[in-house]
Amino acid sequence: MMFKKVLIAGGGVLGSQIALQNAVHGKEVTVYDISDDAVAAAKKRVASFKDLLVADIKEISDEQAQADIAKITYTSDLASALKGIDLVIEAVPESLAIKKNFWNKASEAADEQTVFATNSSSLLPSKIAEFVDRPTKFIALHFANIVWSHNTAEIMAQPKTDADLPAQMETFAQEIGMVPILVKKEQPGYVLNTILMPFLSAGMHLWYHGIADPDKIDKTWMIATGSPYGPFGILDVVGLRTVGNILKTNQDAESQGIAEKLQKEFVDQGKLGTETGEGFYKYPNPSFQQADFLK
Amino acid sequence: MMFKKVLIAGGGVLGSQIALQNAVHGKEVTVYDISDDAVAAAKKRVASFKDLLVADIKEISDEQAQADIAKITYTSDLASALKGIDLVIEAVPESLAIKKNFWNKASEAADEQTVFATNSSSLLPSKIAEFVDRPTKFIALHFANIVWSHNTAEIMAQPKTDADLPAQMETFAQEIGMVPILVKKEQPGYVLNTILMPFLSAGMHLWYHGIADPDKIDKTWMIATGSPYGPFGILDVVGLRTVGNILKTNQDAESQGIAEKLQKEFVDQGKLGTETGEGFYKYPNPSFQQADFLK
Structure with a gap:
């Protein structure tokens, strides 16, 4: 398994759902957000989405889901959170300045081998790749609201992404219960919004x-x-x-x-x-x- | 009931389905086509679509449908077919020349009170209205393939259509098991093709x-x-x-x-x-x- 330890950056509506989905599928999850208040709110969100997930997905019991989310680590200290992480999934607010700030800091603190993924809906990964120190290890991995039901994971590389990474992300997506949708060229809106x-x-x-x-x-x-x-x-x-x-x-x-x-x-x-x-x-x-x- | 005696002009794929749908919902149906061969083909088509309809629509028995379609009249004589008809539904090929030829002849031979409807998909009714002697009684009534399952009837007036006719067509559509979709202004592609x-x-x-x-x-x-x-x-x-x-x-x-x-x-x-x-x-x-x- 290539990606076992996953850091979710941003515990908003989508970030907390992504964290939950990873946790109930056996990943070691850390949730990072910018302040202790934001972290506390993220923790509450994960718990409330847990109830929704258990209601929607028959295969996952409430007991098991509770045990899984109890293992999630929450922190507002990015540098220490990044130690030993295999994959960062960034779900911070959809602003170029905020994305830039986050990825600059993450690039400084992350281990060399850590892979970076953005959940950005509206910004192309080639644009965000300018803010990371490892564009070959940078890709978009896009989730939809109500992650476990609308379980597409749109995977979109940018020109500098390693050729192997899209397939590795497809495997990861399946490991966490998602249906991988490979977007073979950069496309604003990925697949879903292009037709929706x-x-x-x-x-x-x-x-x-x-x-x-x-x-x-x-x-x-x-x-x-x-x-x-x-x-x-x-x-x-x-x-x-x-x-x-x-x-x-x-x-x-x-x-x-x-x-x-x-x-x-x-x-x-x-x-x-x-x-x-x-x-x-x-x-x-x-x-x-x-x-x-x-x- | 305003429209009891219905003439379907053109017994092709859609015309024969429209005839069948009218027949199994209690209308007195005449199918007109241009030659005896075309009429014979239309009759065959109605019979084969009858089997499909009975398979799709649980409420209609094969026995009843057989009895209903046995009452359909087929003819290649337009003038005599038009006598006493309440509503003409034209489903001739989608060519302006063919539509013009049909509606010119129908205008000459039809009773004064007969209402005219076109099933045209791609030609706006205001364009076809130029070929009829009674534009106030002319409207589009658009069926989709597999009429009984995809049972929308899109109703679209043109500027000269009587103000009462759209509502009368809605009633008629419901009488023959269709869901009326009122298109309130002329729109190429009606509703369905505009979004499809x-x-x-x-x-x-x-x-x-x-x-x-x-x-x-x-x-x-x-x-x-x-x-x-x-x-x-x-x-x-x-x-x-x-x-x-x-x-x-x-x-x-x-x-x-x-x-x-x-x-x-x-x-x-x-x-x-x-x-x-x-x-x-x-x-x-x-x-x-x-x-x-x-x-």
Whole structure:
């Protein structure tokens, strides 16, 4: 086993899920975050996600998961945390300055053989590779929210990555219960967002221009493809504030217009999607999950 | 009941399915096609689709369906077929010249109160409305292949359509077991193709540029959304020849390049998708429907 001792950098929503997923699959996990408060919050998050994981994954008992997470080490001391680590998975906030700061420090303190991986969603690994001392050992390993259910691990090298590393990461991903998705060239958005974004945009286009209602659009997709979600059901899961923020980074007028409409009609009313109980649908038991929706 | 006597014009793959769907839901159906040979072929098609429908739809017995389709009238005489008809659903080939020829003749021979609907996928109803004598009674009613399973009926008015007609068509669609999808403004591709096309294009983009393999792309989508199909599973159902033909009508270099690649690697080898038993996957029992695919 190449990667046994894993350091998760950043114990936020995704970092704590990644730590949990590693722990329940037998890895020796250390969680690093920038302060004792942040570390305490990360520890709480891991425990609460443990309950979700046990509810979702029948093969893992609560008892076993509790034992596994009890072994996780938490620290705000990066240099000592890095001693003996095989793999760092960085899940710090999605800002180039924060990534730079983290990777500069990690490069200084890490053992020579330690492999570096970033979970960055929106920054290409070739960009972040500039901040590390070992670009040949640097790769992107991208997790999706609710790591154990949406268990794709998108693996994307950058031009300087060692040729062997993608396959090694595929093996590691499988060891921790993930389905490895090899992205063979640098691609903004990896695989998932490359297909998800135009799909969601097309749905929002129809809604924004008053061509069809969200429930009709979802129905059409669900009937045609047998999917349990149409674009608006997915938008509610992604979160309408997040969707608006992504759209605002686009330059075109339609994206800006849709972002404004989402802000006014949803975000300003506290309707962020599933997390607040209302978005395009009301939760729990949204209409699209009811038996008569497809009639 | 506003529309009881229905004339289906064109007994091809979709026309014969539409005729069948109308017949098993209690409509008085006449199928018109251009020659006695075409009419005989249509009759055969309705009978073979009847077997599929009975296998798919538990509520409809073979006995009942047989009795229903025995009542269908077939003719190649348009003028006499149109007598007393409430609704014409035109499903003739997707060519402006053929549509024009049909609707000119139908306009001459139809009763004054007969409503006209086109099943056209790619031509906007405002364009076809120019060929009818009653644009206020003209609307698009769009069915998808395997009408009884993919039972959306997309309803799209054109600027001259009577304001009441869309709601009347919604009622009619429900009477024949369809889920009406109201498209409130003219939209090329209606709802389904407006979201399906960019989704499929994004998948093909990743494949064409060697960024990720089709099975990995499908896995990613299936895990993320719980859908039983990813883009390449859907492409095989649509048919790779059809997909290539659609792409060729686009002007951009990428569409042309993907169309060529599909032609060389699939169509020229007789791999058209599910209909020939091989496309991106092999059928029956494609790998993406096997239990270990998502591991």
